[in-house]
Amino acid sequence: MEINNQIAVVTGVSKGIGLEVVKLLIEKGAVVAGWGRNAPDFQHDNFHFFSCDVSDEDSVEDAFQQTKSKLSSDIRILINNAGYGVAGKFEEMSSKDWKSMFDTNVHGIFYVSKRLVPAMKVADEGHIINIASIAGLNGVANFAGYVGTKHAVRGISHSMYMELRDFGIKVSTIYPGSTQTNFFDEIEGTIANENMMRPQDVALTIVQTLETHPNYFVADIECRPLRPKGKK
Numbered sequence: 001m002e003i004n005n006q007i008a009v010v011t012g013v014s015k016g017i018g019l020e021v022v023k024l025l026i027e028k029g030a031v032v033a034g035w036g037r038n039a040p041d042f043q044h045d046n047f048h049f050f051s052c053d054v055s056d057e058d059s060v061e062d063a064f065q066q067t068k069s070k071l072s073s074d075i076r077i078l079i080n081n082a083g084y085g086v087a088g089k090f091e092e093m094s095s096k097d098w099k100s101m102f103d104t105n106v107h108g109i110f111y112v113s114k115r116l117v118p119a120m121k122v123a124d125e126g127h128i129i130n131i132a133s134i135a136g137l138n139g140v141a142n143f144a145g146y147v148g149t150k151h152a153v154r155g156i157s158h159s160m161y162m163e164l165r166d167f168g169i170k171v172s173t174i175y176p177g178s179t180q181t182n183f184f185d186e187i188e189g190t191i192a193n194e195n196m197m198r199p200q201d202v203a204l205t206i207v208q209t210l211e212t213h214p215n216y217f218v219a220d221i222e223c224r225p226l227r228p229k230g231k232k
């Protein structure tokens with residue numbers, strides 16, 4: 001898809017991978033609607049922040065209506081990035097944390113995507129990229145809830161692409177390994193470090209995936225740090 005002049009929605013834009021995606025899309029000439037709880041420290045004429053908690057369907061509807069009236073409803077790019085993880089022993093995890101992860105990481109993708117798919121169908125063109133995780137491919141001790149959400153993202157993404165491919169809509173899933181972001185701030189025992197991937201590299205892969213030929217579809221992208229423990 002030609003990114004120049006397209007309207008893109010990116011969720012979770014205050015920092016990390018989402019913010020890097022915003023910056024790259026802007027460089028490529030897109031008009032970006034950032035839907036998030038907190039605005040980033042980034043300004044550009046083509047960047048528009050809309051307050052949105054993706055775990056709350058009313059908040060998503062509000063962001064959609066505001067984007068429609070300020071920009072357009074003809075949105076052909078969606079990056080479902082907002083997400084977080086709570087670590088802890090399975091039996092000690094609070095039900096509130098467990099449900100809240102699913103509300104954001106899984107239900108958020110549903111609320112946001114269902115609002116944007118109809119216009120993509122009318123345009124006969126669209127690309128949704130869902131950010132899963134390596135945790136969407138394997139089990140991880142002390143991370144069952146998060147792992148569950150990201151496995152759900154994989155299944156939902158694959159089902160969406162099968163349903164939407166005949167409408168010219170691609171649904172891709174990216175499974176990043178550890179990435180240097182604020183994701184780890186709340187996770188005991190792991191701190192972001194330079195052996196992890198850089199968020200700008202994950203963002204570049206996302207944007208390159210958007211730029212592919214209309215009949216070339218990348219379903220899954222697994223990316224990992226080459227040397228997660230540094231040079232030996």
Ligand SMILES: NC(=O)c1ccc[n+]([C@@H]2O[C@H](COP(=O)([O-])OP(=O)(O)OC[C@H]3O[C@@H](n4cnc5c(N)ncnc54)[C@H](OP(=O)(O)O)[C@@H]3O)[C@@H](O)[C@H]2O)c1
Nearest residue numbers: 012014016017037038053054082083133178179181182183
């Ligand atoms: N870092 C990693 O190692 C890694 C690896 C694989 C996958 N991922 C995934 O990559 C995505 C981005 O994470 P990141 O690493 O960039 O972490 P990050 O730096 O913590 O950024 C997360 C972003 O998501 C937003 N967000 C969280 N809950 C939200 C909600 N309910 N509504 C709207 N926005 C919300 C945050 O906004 P606030 O400012 O409001 O908190 C923030 O902008 C997540 O889906 C994460 O699961 C990360």
